[in-house]
Amino acid sequence: MIKKLSGQKSGKDTIPLMETLSVKVGNVMIGSSFPIVPQTMCNTHTSDVEGTVAQCVRMAKAGSALIRITCPGQQDVPHMAEIHSRLRAMGIDTPLVADIHFSSETAIAVAPYVEKVRINPGNFAKEHAVACSQLKRLLAVCKENGTAIRIGLNHGSLGERITSLYGNTPLAMAEAAMEWLRLCAEEDFDNVVVSLKSSNTVVMVEAYRILASKMKEWGKVYPVHVGVTEAGNGDSGRIKSCVGISTLLEEGIGNTIRVSLTEDPVNEIPVAKYLADRYDGKISSSLVSRQSSDDGKHVVAEYAAPSRERLIEDLSCDFGKALLDREIDSVEFHGTFLDAEGIAVDIDKDGFGEYLADELLQACRRRFYKPEYIACPGCGRTMYNLQEAFEAVKARTSHLKDVVIAVMGCIVNGPGEMADADWGYVGEGGHKVSIYKGKTPVLKHVPDTEAVDRLVELIDADRKAGQA
Numbered sequence: 001m002i003k004k005l006s007g008q009k010s011g012k013d014t015i016p017l018m019e020t021l022s023v024k025v026g027n028v029m030i031g032s033s034f035p036i037v038p039q040t041m042c043n044t045h046t047s048d049v050e051g052t053v054a055q056c057v058r059m060a061k062a063g064s065a066l067i068r069i070t071c072p073g074q075q076d077v078p079h080m081a082e083i084h085s086r087l088r089a090m091g092i093d094t095p096l097v098a099d100i101h102f103s104s105e106t107a108i109a110v111a112p113y114v115e116k117v118r119i120n121p122g123n124f125a126k127e128h129a130v131a132c133s134q135l136k137r138l139l140a141v142c143k144e145n146g147t148a149i150r151i152g153l154n155h156g157s158l159g160e161r162i163t164s165l166y167g168n169t170p171l172a173m174a175e176a177a178m179e180w181l182r183l184c185a186e187e188d189f190d191n192v193v194v195s196l197k198s199s200n201t202v203v204m205v206e207a208y209r210i211l212a213s214k215m216k217e218w219g220k221v222y223p224v225h226v227g228v229t230e231a232g233n234g235d236s237g238r239i240k241s242c243v244g245i246s247t248l249l250e251e252g253i254g255n256t257i258r259v260s261l262t263e264d265p266v267n268e269i270p271v272a273k274y275l276a277d278r279y280d281g282k283i284s285s286s287l288v289s290r291q292s293s294d295d296g297k298h299v300v301a302e303y304a305a306p307s308r309e310r311l312i313e314d315l316s317c318d319f320g321k322a323l324l325d326r327e328i329d330s331v332e333f334h335g336t337f338l339d340a341e342g343i344a345v346d347i348d349k350d351g352f353g354e355y356l357a358d359e360l361l362q363a364c365r366r367r368f369y370k371p372e373y374i375a376c377p378g379c380g381r382t383m384y385n386l387q388e389a390f391e392a393v394k395a396r397t398s399h400l401k402d403v404v405i406a407v408m409g410c411i412v413n414g415p416g417e418m419a420d421a422d423w424g425y426v427g428e429g430g431h432k433v434s435i436y437k438g439k440t441p442v443l444k445h446v447p448d449t450e451a452v453d454r455l456v457e458l459i460d461a462d463r464k465a466g467q468a
């Protein structure tokens with residue numbers, strides 16, 4: 001028997017944000033006293049100053065409140081400085097964030113030219129003491145220049161020291177972040193935002209929850225940047241991002257957000273703005289009614305959505321947290337959405353409602369009806385046409401189940417960032433691809449014209465060997 005309950009119109013008006021310190025990033029304030037800040041990241045090469053400036057202009061016009069640009073090495077510092085001054089000369093004052101992966105010297109060199117620097121200090125040096133002293137040097141430069149920092153740790157790129165203590169776990173991610181935050185506090189540097197991303201929504205949510213409770217216990221709560229990394233593209237990427245980000249925003253965790261899509265990065269902004277507006281209490285869900293089974297585990301939801309995209313965003317936020325936390329087991333969707341011409345389309349038509357339920361359950365890692373894809377959004381380090389490669393890999397592997405396939409833009413960070421993938425397809429540069437089985441490269445320097453075939457052959461051979 002199904003019980004009818006009232007519609008769920010969720011918004012931040014009923015959810016107090018976790019109280020945080022305030023961080024100043026140029027003309028943007030981040031923290032619980034301010035609206036949620038949507039941001040995105042360029043996928044141009046930073047040395048392509050024209051192209052990067054043009055992309056930043058499109059991002060700023062679309063409403064990105066912060067723009068991140070990769071700064072792979074010292075040679076890119078003058079490019080960052082030029083991009084910054086050209087944008088300011090054009091009257092675009094959106095703060096810029098330099099993305100640093102390994103080099104503390106690059107972080108120190110670029111800090112005076114941008115409003116924020118994103119780092120994982122654990123990557124600065126193998127020796128913890130050396131990494132600490134490099135972070136202190138960076139903080140001194142940031143203090144002098146009014147530059148903020150983000151301590152940004154990803155699942156899969158944790159150092160050996162932390163994983164030997166806590167494993168490759170959400171707890172390890174939170175402990176690693178706490179270590180760096182304590183060092184910032186000791187240095188009397190509070191202009192810090194922190195993030196712990198994973199492509200796995202369960203891991204990512206747990207990591208942020210542990211971090212939030214550890215910061216509260218400590219008595220010093222820094223603003224949190226929330227995102228699901230390598231979420232992929234299309235409906236799946238949007239649903240996965242909305243599930244992970246909204247689950248945390250529902251709990252008041254999250255002050256700035258990035259929706260990471262393997263698409264034109266400008267496409268990330270409407271989704272991020274939707275999430276920010278919803279949890280700032282500016283918009284409500286298009287959910288009309290929900291009915292629950294007697295045991296409360298199955299829900300039937302009816303929508304009257306103003307668009308297809310909005311339907312996807314609403315239902316991911318309405319039911320993602322309950323599925324992720326196993327409060328409910330299944331959900332079915334009915335009702336309508338308006339198409340581009342404003343005509344109402346029945347959600348039941350052509351199995352669309354069932355498809356949405358399948359996608360949502362997979363994003364919450366409750367049931368896998370197709371391969372789990374991990375795909376980085378690409379950045380200035382990307383070595384090939386990532387979006388085309390991802391589509392080609394999906395087209396040849398979508399019939400498979402129970403397999404995690406990663407498509408990554410660069411050989412430098414891709415293998416580390418693809419965390420728990422069974423297979424990896426990683427751009428090397430020069431039209432060559434490396435194919436990984438787990439963490440091991442099994443084929444190197446494969447021409448990109450043949451690489452998808454080789455990947456499919458390897459997966460097939462592995463499956464046959466498993467069945468023998």
Ligand code: SF4
Nearest residue numbers: 376379382409410414
């Ligand atoms: S893996 Fe992708 S997003 Fe990460 S650094 Fe490489 S190209 Fe950029």
